[in-house]
Amino acid sequence: MIMKRLLDKAINGFLGVFGYEVRRKHDDFFLYEYASYEEYRQVQELHNKRKINEIWADEATLDLVIKRVNEEFPNVKNLFGICHGTRNGFEQNYISSKLGVEIIGTDISETASQFPQSVQWDFHDRNDEWVGKCSFIYTNSLDQSWKPKLAVSTWLEQLREGGLLFIEHTEAHGPQGAGEMDPFGAKPYYVPYLLCDWFKHRIAIEIITSTKSNNNNKVWLFVVKKLGQVAAVV
DSSP states (O other): OHHHHHHHHHHHHHHHHHTTTOOOOSSSSEEEEOSSSHHHHHHHHHHHHTOOOOOOOOHHHHHHHHHHHHHOOOOGGEEEEESOOOOOHHHHHHHHHOOOSSOOOEEESSSGGGGGGGEEOOOTSOOOTTTEEEEEEEEEEGOOOOSHHHHHHHHHEEEEEEEEEEEEEGGSSSGGGGGGOOOOEEEEGGHHHHHHHGGGGEEEEEEEEOHHHHHHEEEEEEEEEEEEEOOOOO
């Protein structure tokens, strides 16, 4: 297995010079394989720093999140939320400014310490202080997960029962965009099937479609409601 990964990496390193890559992928999703967790973390930190001033999140999509949170939780003053994979913290600061509630953002890189309301944290990892405490969670970074089922189960565990997980997804998050930098890719229509297969009756899914205001990409906002106890995957 190690030799196979080294060979794949060597071949793709050569082909990458010409803009090509060899991969084995499912028609509907793709998951890049790293040699180790250390490699995954190093790659994520590298690209975090390279793109530190870039913002993928947009106000129009975040306004949909805010609208849905207000509908679900009229007494917003008692809410606590997390945005996972926020790089420079735009998401949590925008939502917090509109709702007037406590929201923190996480990122795997130490650069998180440079931004307000951000903490350095690998979003796959359990944090006992967050378990069952969140009314809502937002992310546009599921594509940056090397273990997407683990990531989503960790986020659902952080929600209180009835809490909402918002997963922003576009065609850019699909299999064709997945690779070493963004290891997980799934076609938008396939994401609800994956989530239902993974978590079954413990969740309900609502799908909101829109257009991003910063790059005109069509966006699928998957609103995942926690209906029952979800333990993090080991």
